[in-house]
Structure formats: structure tokens, C-alpha cells
Amino acid sequence: MKKTVNIALPKGRLGEKVYNMFKAAGYECPSIEETNRKLIFENEEKCIRYFWVKPSDVSIYVERGAADIGVAGKDIILEYRPDVYELLDLNMGKCRMAVAAKKGFTDSKTSTLRVATKFPYIAQCFYDKKCRDIDIINLNGSIELAPILDLSDVIVDIVETGSTLRENNLEVIEDVVPISARLIVNKVSYKFKNNEIDAIVSEMAKQVENK
Amino acid sequence: MMRRDEKAVFALRELFEKYGYTRYKMSRFEEYDLYVANKDFLISDEVITFTDRSGRLLAMKPDVTLSIIKNAPDISGEVQKVYYNENVYRVSGGTHSFREIMQTGLECVGDLSDYEIAEVVLLAAQSLSAISEDFILDISHMGLISSVLENCALSKKDKDKVVKCLQNKNAHELLSLCKGLELDEEKTNKLNSLVICAGAPETVYKNLFEALTEENEKEALNELFSLCKLLEGWGYEGKINVDLSVGNDLKYYSGVVFKGYIEGVPAGILSGGQYDKLLKKMGRKSKAIGFAVYTDLLSRLENTDTLPMIDTVVLRGENTNICQLVNFIKSLPEDEKLLVTASLPEGKRWKRLYKAENGKVNLIEENC
Structure with missing residues (x-):
């Protein structure tokens, strides 16, 4: 008997693009395209069930087995280090993690660097490698405000086009790591639903190649 | 229970x-x-x-x-x-x-x-089987992984990166890593097959053997394979997988490493x-x-939907005669569960409800 596979999609624009990719791969679910307030969408014929979750929560759903498959940005994977398999780079949602500061800022390295970020672990690792002493300021949004109001010297954040930075008179001073969306799989589900998951992954891999 | x-x-x-x-x-x-x-x-x-x-x-x-x-x-x-x-x-x-x-x-x-090595791996499989019928034992061999890494002449830092990709079955990052290190096709192919080969021992053995080039690599693979055969011969066919993502530490582990999973528990339950x-x-x-x-981790499998069942609940009222109550308890069948309480218990079911009052114990409710 075919087992139902649960897929956690990240809410938002990226999630919709990812769903379209699943759809093109043959795993459509018509009810998801209707406008309603349902939380879970199932296509019984294809043995597949989708749900939308907050992007930063995808890895939690997958790691704890509530979802068998999930799509999460590499930023989330690096920050939360979930114990999952990372089977595919979907090659979408491409951007980069970077250090940015007010235009003209140079790190004098004479005092502790104040770093505002949504990604404390990634920031810490990045500066640990350089043996730079930093003070992490953990924010949950509007990171760009921090250097403007002198809350921090620099920020570590995701940069897509850089236009938000430019408009606020900030600039990238260093790249940390490139980011894109990854397909992650729960380690135990991959054992017990191996055939089902492998079929989905290989269809998705074809989609990535065709793009 | x-x-x-x-x-x-x-x-x-x-x-x-x-x-x-x-x-x-x-x-x-x-x-x-x-x-x-x-x-x-x-x-x-x-x-x-x-x-x-x-x-x-x-x-x-x-x-x-x-x-x-x-x-x-x-x-x-x-x-x-x-x-x-x-x-x-x-x-x-x-x-x-x-x-x-x-x-x-x-x-x-x-x-x-x-x-002794075989005995311990066999005991691992038997342990899983004693816990649940739906189990899978993933086996890997650190000797195989370390020989391949050694033969690819990687630095310690790069080795760690490869091992990380191996653990997460992250083939895309491994390939870009190999490209960055300018490894030749043979080596890249070898590392890649470590990441992607997983599943039934027979198939993995065939695919991996082709990719391996050095004698010590093949020797370790043979060791791993004969161990899998042994387990399958014991009656665990279909439950034993070769999966090289299991190995995590080259510094301490030398030979066979394994991890066991049972259906319904979202993390590995056995590791060794x-x-x-x-x-x-x-x-x-x-x-x-x-x-x-x-x-x-097994508490996850506990069925929490049904409330615990008590055979006899006795509500003790005012002026309860202790002697009489104790005698009543003594008269109950020995293997039955009993709860004496002042008010109706929440979150529990019962078969019979008694009330002890004014020197008497009266049945007031019976559920079947």
C-alpha cells in the first residue's frame, strides 16, 4: 500500500513557486489553489498532503516528523541545524547572507563589533572563524534599522537585490554564504516511506534540471 | 500495565x-x-x-x-x-x-x-525487533569512509566538509565542493557514490564496488557486506540497509557503525x-x-487517546467507617484496580462506582 507523504511548504511567495514545481512534477493538489481557510490540503489519489507553515518553522516540522518532506532556505538550515537529510538544491529563492553596514564603515577591529541579526548562530560562526569578538543583538525584523539608529555596527542578513540596503544608505561589506531553497527530508520517514519519497525527489530533480 | x-x-x-x-x-x-x-x-x-x-x-x-x-x-x-x-x-x-x-x-x-563484532550487530537488530516489528537497521563502515577520504588526499578541513555532506545526503553540495577542490572524475564519482548509494545491501554493494578503486576500500566494503548477509540470514531480510550517512565521527569510530529506527518514532532509537x-x-x-x-523515545508510541480504566471507585463520604471500608476492599477480587477518593476522579474511566457513607458501602453506578 502506498503511504501518504506529508509536505511542509513555506508560506509566501517562495512557497507558491515551490508548490508549482511540485505540481509540474505530477504532485498537484487542486484544493490548495482554491481560496479558503483550510490548513491542510490532501490529494488522496496521489497520496500526498500539503500544509503551509511559517518558513522558519519548516525545519522543525520535518525534524520532528510531522512533515516527511519540507522546503526550507539554506539560511534556516544553517541557523537551526536540523537533523535531516538535505536531498536537493531547488535552485530557487536564490539570495545571499551578507554583512552590511552604513556606507563608508570600516571595521577598525579595536573594539567588540556589535552585530544585529535574525541569525545569531550563523553570525557567531562567521566571526568565530575570524576570531573576531562580537556582541550579538538578536532582532526579529527590520534589521536594517539597527545600524542607522546606532544600535549595532553591522548587520548579518539576507540580501536579495540590495535595494532595501541602498535606500537606507547601507552597503554590503562581506558575503557570508549563498542561499537557495533546499528540499529536506525527515531521516526516519526516509527509511519507512523510502519508495514514495524517492519517487517525489527524483521527479523534483528533473524539474530542477529542466529549468 | x-x-x-x-x-x-x-x-x-x-x-x-x-x-x-x-x-x-x-x-x-x-x-x-x-x-x-x-x-x-x-x-x-x-x-x-x-x-x-x-x-x-x-x-x-x-x-x-x-x-x-x-x-x-x-x-x-x-x-x-x-x-x-x-x-x-x-x-x-x-x-x-x-x-x-x-x-x-x-x-x-x-x-x-x-x-564479537557480528554478535553485537546481531544483538542490535534483535533489540530493535524486540521493541517493534517495523524496524530498520542502517549499517555503515567507518573504515570504508576513512579509506576513501584518505585515498582522495583531502585536508582535515575538507574531510569534515565531505563528512557533513555525507551525513545529510547532500549530493549537490558535495559536487560543488569537489569542483572547488579540483578533484578528478574518478574521485568525485567515488565520493558521490558514498552519498547516493543507500538501501538494500545487495544493490548498494554492486553499485559501490564499481565506484571503488583501491584495495583497502574494497576490503572494508566486503567486510560490511558479509555482516549484512549474516543479519539477513538470521531472518532480518528487508530490514537491513546499507547507508553510509550513519557514520559521524572518523576520530573515534573505526569499523562498522549502525543506527536503528522504528516506525512511529521520528528519531533514531538505537545507535552504536x-x-x-x-x-x-x-x-x-x-x-x-x-x-x-x-x-x-518510546513514550511517543504510547496510546494516550484512551483514559485509564479503574475497576472500582469508592467515594468516601462523611462518617465513613474505616473498618467497614477496609473489609469491603478486602472482598474485592485481587487483580482488580481500586481507587478510594473524595470526589469523582477526572481523566479516568471506571466500571463500578460505590459510595461509602454512614457505615455502608453502596453501589451507585455501573458501566459495562
Whole structure:
């Protein structure tokens, strides 16, 4: 008997693009395209069930087995280090993690660097490698405000086009790591639903190649 | 009724004793030095420490294996077989806080032959099978992985990166890593096949054997494969997988490593391997292999939908005659469950409800 596979999609624009990719791969679910307030969408014929979750929560759903498959940005994977398999780079949602500061800022390295970020672990690792002493300021949004109001010297954040930075008179001073969306799989589900998951992954891999 | 985890502990104890393993009971505390010296061997390097009355720094045990091998004999021809059932204290992945974790396992230390290695792996499979029919045992061989990495002539830093990709089955990042290191096609192909080959031993063996080029790599693969054959011959066909993502530490593990899963528990429930390198680091000649079962994970399988059933509930009212009540209790069938309470119990079901009042015990409700 075919087992139902649960897929956690990240809410938002990226999630919709990812769903379209699943759809093109043959795993459509018509009810998801209707406008309603349902939380879970199932296509019984294809043995597949989708749900939308907050992007930063995808890895939690997958790691704890509530979802068998999930799509999460590499930023989330690096920050939360979930114990999952990372089977595919979907090659979408491409951007980069970077250090940015007010235009003209140079790190004098004479005092502790104040770093505002949504990604404390990634920031810490990045500066640990350089043996730079930093003070992490953990924010949950509007990171760009921090250097403007002198809350921090620099920020570590995701940069897509850089236009938000430019408009606020900030600039990238260093790249940390490139980011894109990854397909992650729960380690135990991959054992017990191996055939089902492998079929989905290989269809998705074809989609990535065709793009 | 015993809980799932309690049942598992009993079943495992019986199994281990059947094969001549003896119980090893240890103290909750251990000198902190032991863990500092072997920090990387621990699953999480955070340890609860305190100073004892003589000023020594002690730790709440985060791991059992180190304490056992510290005291194990190192004489040729001698083998120590022990099992344990202990609590360990470590930071759990998701919550970033200390947790008490119940762990049952065994260690086989000493002058080991291939038989002991096979016996321990077989006991791992039997342990899983005693807990649940739906289990899978993933097996890998650190000797194979380290020979391949060695033959690719990678630096320590790059080796760690490759191992990370291996653990996450991350083929895309591995390929870009190989490209960056300018490895030739043969080596890239070899590393890639370590990542992507997984599943039934027969198929993995075929695919991997083609990709491997050096003698010592093939030797390790053969060792792994014959072990899988042994397990399948025991009756575990279809439940044994070769999966090289299991291995995590080249520094301590030398031979076979394995991880067990059961359906319904979203994390590995059994984990173990051969760790000769740890003993070598401690200046010993002997070999060692062992595994641990995380029985506390089984509470996930407990059926919590049905409320606990009590046979007889007695409401004690005012002026309850104790003698009469005790006599009434004595008259009940011996194997029935009883609760004497002042008010109706919440979150429980019952078959018969009595009220003890004014020297009498009267039946007031009966559910079938």
C-alpha cells in the first residue's frame, strides 16, 4: 500500500513557486489553489498532503516528523541545524547572507563589533572563524534599522537585490554564504516511506534540471 | 500495565543476559576530566558540572560508554561483556536545555574477534525487533569512509566538509565542493557514490564496488557486506540497509557503525558502532564495540487517546467507617484496580462506582 507523504511548504511567495514545481512534477493538489481557510490540503489519489507553515518553522516540522518532506532556505538550515537529510538544491529563492553596514564603515577591529541579526548562530560562526569578538543583538525584523539608529555596527542578513540596503544608505561589506531553497527530508520517514519519497525527489530533480 | 519503554527495558535486559552480558551499575557522577579529554566523543559537549566536598570537579554523566571502557581490562585474550540501564544528562537537540535521558545499551570491550563484532550487530537488530516489528537497521563502515577520504588526499578541513555532506545526503553540495577542490572524475564519482548509494545491501554493494578503486576500500566494503548477509540470514531480510550517512565521527569510530529506527518514532532509537580509535587514544591495545537504545523515545508510541480504566471507585463520604471500608476492599477480587477518593476522579474511566457513607458501602453506578 502506498503511504501518504506529508509536505511542509513555506508560506509566501517562495512557497507558491515551490508548490508549482511540485505540481509540474505530477504532485498537484487542486484544493490548495482554491481560496479558503483550510490548513491542510490532501490529494488522496496521489497520496500526498500539503500544509503551509511559517518558513522558519519548516525545519522543525520535518525534524520532528510531522512533515516527511519540507522546503526550507539554506539560511534556516544553517541557523537551526536540523537533523535531516538535505536531498536537493531547488535552485530557487536564490539570495545571499551578507554583512552590511552604513556606507563608508570600516571595521577598525579595536573594539567588540556589535552585530544585529535574525541569525545569531550563523553570525557567531562567521566571526568565530575570524576570531573576531562580537556582541550579538538578536532582532526579529527590520534589521536594517539597527545600524542607522546606532544600535549595532553591522548587520548579518539576507540580501536579495540590495535595494532595501541602498535606500537606507547601507552597503554590503562581506558575503557570508549563498542561499537557495533546499528540499529536506525527515531521516526516519526516509527509511519507512523510502519508495514514495524517492519517487517525489527524483521527479523534483528533473524539474530542477529542466529549468 | 507496563508502559512501552518499561517493557522494552525488560525485553532488552533478558536478551543481553541470554548472551552472557552482565549488568554494570554505575554512579551518577564521574570526574569531569574524563569528558574534557574526550570531548568530541560526546553527542553534545555541554556537561553539568559541580565541585564535590574535596574540591574535585565532577560531572553528571552525559555518557556511559567512556565510564565503562575506562575501567575495562586491557589484557590479550580477555573480553568484557556488560550491559547498562542508566540515566544520562545532556542537552537535547531541539530544546537547547539539559534533559535526563534513559539509555539502555551494551559494550563489548577487549580482545575482540570478528565473532564479537557480528554478535553485537546481531544483538542490535534483535533489540530493535524486540521493541517493534517495523524496524530498520542502517549499517555503515567507518573504515570504508576513512579509506576513501584518505585515498582522495583531502585536508582535515575538507574531510569534515565531505563528512557533513555525507551525513545529510547532500549530493549537490558535495559536487560543488569537489569542483572547488579540483578533484578528478574518478574521485568525485567515488565520493558521490558514498552519498547516493543507500538501501538494500545487495544493490548498494554492486553499485559501490564499481565506484571503488583501491584495495583497502574494497576490503572494508566486503567486510560490511558479509555482516549484512549474516543479519539477513538470521531472518532480518528487508530490514537491513546499507547507508553510509550513519557514520559521524572518523576520530573515534573505526569499523562498522549502525543506527536503528522504528516506525512511529521520528528519531533514531538505537545507535552504536566499533570505536577502537577511542581506546587507542586512551593508550589501549584492545578493541570495543557497543550500542545504546534510547528507550525514553518510546513514550511517543504510547496510546494516550484512551483514559485509564479503574475497576472500582469508592467515594468516601462523611462518617465513613474505616473498618467497614477496609473489609469491603478486602472482598474485592485481587487483580482488580481500586481507587478510594473524595470526589469523582477526572481523566479516568471506571466500571463500578460505590459510595461509602454512614457505615455502608453502596453501589451507585455501573458501566459495562
